[in-house]
Amino acid sequence: MTRDEAFLQFLLRMGDNTLILGHRVSEWCGHAPVLEEDIALANTALDLIGQTQMWLGLAGEVQGEGKSADDLAFLRDVWDFRNVLLVEVPNGDFGRTLMRQFLFDAWHSIMLGRLMTSSDDRVAAIAAKASKEVAYHLERSGDTVVGLGDGTEESHRRMQEALDYLWPYVGEMFASDEVDAEMAAAGIAPDPASLREEYDALVGRVLRKATLTIPDSRFAHKGGRNGRMHTEHLGHLLTQMQWLQRAYPGATW
Amino acid sequence: MKNEWPLWEIFIRGQHGMSHRHVGSLHAPDAEMAIKNARDVYTRRNEGVSIWVVEARHIAASSPSDKGPLYEPSESKVYRHPTFFDIPDEVGAM
Numbered sequence: 001m002t003r004d005e006a007f008l009q010f011l012l013r014m015g016d017n018t019l020i021l022g023h024r025v026s027e028w029c030g031h032a033p034v035l036e037e038d039i040a041l042a043n044t045a046l047d048l049i050g051q052t053q054m055w056l057g058l059a060g061e062v063q064g065e066g067k068s069a070d071d072l073a074f075l076r077d078v079w080d081f082r083n084v085l086l087v088e089v090p091n092g093d094f095g096r097t098l099m100r101q102f103l104f105d106a107w108h109s110i111m112l113g114r115l116m117t118s119s120d121d122r123v124a125a126i127a128a129k130a131s132k133e134v135a136y137h138l139e140r141s142g143d144t145v146v147g148l149g150d151g152t153e154e155s156h157r158r159m160q161e162a163l164d165y166l167w168p169y170v171g172e173m174f175a176s177d178e179v180d181a182e183m184a185a186a187g188i189a190p191d192p193a194s195l196r197e198e199y200d201a202l203v204g205r206v207l208r209k210a211t212l213t214i215p216d217s218r219f220a221h222k223g224g225r226n227g228r229m230h231t232e233h234l235g236h237l238l239t240q241m242q243w244l245q246r247a248y249p250g251a252t253w
Numbered sequence: 254m255k256n257e258w259p260l261w262e263i264f265i266r267g268q269h270g271m272s273h274r275h276v277g278s279l280h281a282p283d284a285e286m287a288i289k290n291a292r293d294v295y296t297r298r299n300e301g302v303s304i305w306v307v308e309a310r311h312i313a314a315s316s317p318s319d320k321g322p323l324y325e326p327s328e329s330k331v332y333r334h335p336t337f338f339d340i341p342d343e344v345g346a347m
Contacts, residue, residue, distance in 0.1 A: 034258070034280060035279075035280075036279050036280060036281065036290040036293065036294060039290075039293050039294050039297075040289070040290065040293040040294075043293050043297055136292075139289075140289055143285065143286065143289070147282065147286070
């Protein structure tokens with residue numbers, strides 16, 4: 001694998017994470033339990049989609065086939081996506097959506113912090129811009145996880161169920177392969193495994209405050225970030241997200 | 254409704270040197286979330302540099318039916334109004 005091939009894979013992983021999570025979060029638009037949360041979730045979704053444009057825009061550049069961020073978002077099929085499985089699982093209830101958001105935001109903020117010192121200026125610039133948005137995402141999702149976890153009996157139960165359901169999807173964010181080794185050697189991105197300690201400390205602190213118990217198992221679903229095996233949910237998501245470009249190729253407004 | 258979050262009144266300062274202005278209200282479980290919600294609801298188009306939130310029940314308001322005794326006496330006292338000075342442009346917003 002050449003350095004550019006690895007770089008392209010890395011950029012697709014970053015951009016597909018934000019694209020798919022941004023789409024999932026946008027599904028709440030008009031459906032959130034209260035107006036204020038509805039707007040806040042839509043803002044988060046828009047931030048993530050804005051970041052997608054930067055990551056996939058750079059991916060298209062590195063790929064060198066003249067593809068735009070839109071081409072990559074709307075004209076690839078399931079097996080071409082490189083997002084972690086965590087971001088494609090269905091929203092579930094509001095609690096599960098916010099738990100997923102928190103588990104991702106915590107990783108995202110640590111990752112972007114490291115990427116700000118990337119040897120590639122373009123990566124460092126995207127990370128610097130995105131990290132401010134993500135710092136707020138993390139503050140908001142973290143506070144909500146604490147509020148609901150340490151809330152009523154029902155909200156606590158739902159948050160513990162959400163954590164139990166989502167925890168097996170956490171490990172994939174810290175898996176390393178030859179793409180990561182190449183990126184780390186080039187100083188472009190950190191080895192994901194090196195983020196785990198900081199992540200466990202951050203997540204542990206918040207979940208303790210939320211009176212929630214982290215499951216004992218370290219079993220991790222995987223197959224998203226290398227595209228080997230996505231969940232059955234991603235295809236359904238893409239049929240919604242991509243249908244307009246598929247039905248009316250090249251449509252613009 | 255008993256389960257509803259309390260109502261908060263939101264004040265935002267648009268730029269340094271200006272005072273906070275009332276921009277609207279929203280629901281939130283506590284003051285911290287009220288500030289976060291205000292950030293998302295009222296500053297997403299770059300409107301503010303500072304946010305104040307006040308729980309609506311803490312605001313005491315004058316009664317509309319008192320407006321005669323409260324405000325009308327000053328209508329006939331034009332000499333109280335500082336309208337007889339020329340204010341230099343350099344002073345800026347007053």
